[in-house]
Amino acid sequence: GAVVSQHPSRVICKSGTSVKIECRSLDFQATTMFWYRQFPKQSLMLMATSNEGSKATYEQGVEKDKFLINHASLTLSTLTVTSAHPEDSSFYICSAPDRQRGGYTFGSGTRLTVV
């Protein structure tokens, strides 16, 4: 089935720095990528939807200038957390529609810790 590779799996950064998370679709073209954030013991909350070649659509309450999303190719979408603060510490995960099986394929997630 379709696979989405997400990197890094874990990152610790200092407050004020930026972190880039990559999601790459393997063996299929991901024209759409969904970016979720999951705080401990909570559900997955959609942050934004990226579409190849166009601007991302952000959910209400998500700062687009802080969470930069780029989807420049059919196989790569990136999320950059700019000027990270401790409250940005969370589990970030991407997901792309799996048109072969009719479901959604998830990346393996990135555990971000801002100190």
Next chain:
Amino acid sequence: GENVEQHPSTLSVQEGDSAVIKCTYSDSASNYFPWYKQELGKRPQLIIDIRSNVGEKKDQRIAVTLNKTAKHFSLHITETQPEDSAVYFCAAIVSFGNEKLTFGTGTRLTIIP
């Protein structure tokens, strides 16, 4: 937008017994309802899904039922095993492909040996 409610938030079941998790959705146009199992620090894993044109689907010990009129769907796990312990999320979507999945709040299932 779509709103998905999930109950219970926690569930403890004796090994071998059945577990049932229920979800309700708000958008009557929703037509795809997947269930995911998530272990700590891991990605959600699809365990079963159902589309709005059927009322029930079964895969070995796991089944899902859908009541479109009442706008609710349920996950049934029979003959539970310790490895079934995890957090389970339901989700709903209006159309597949470019629409976002709306997740339920999750159910932490614990199987007691």
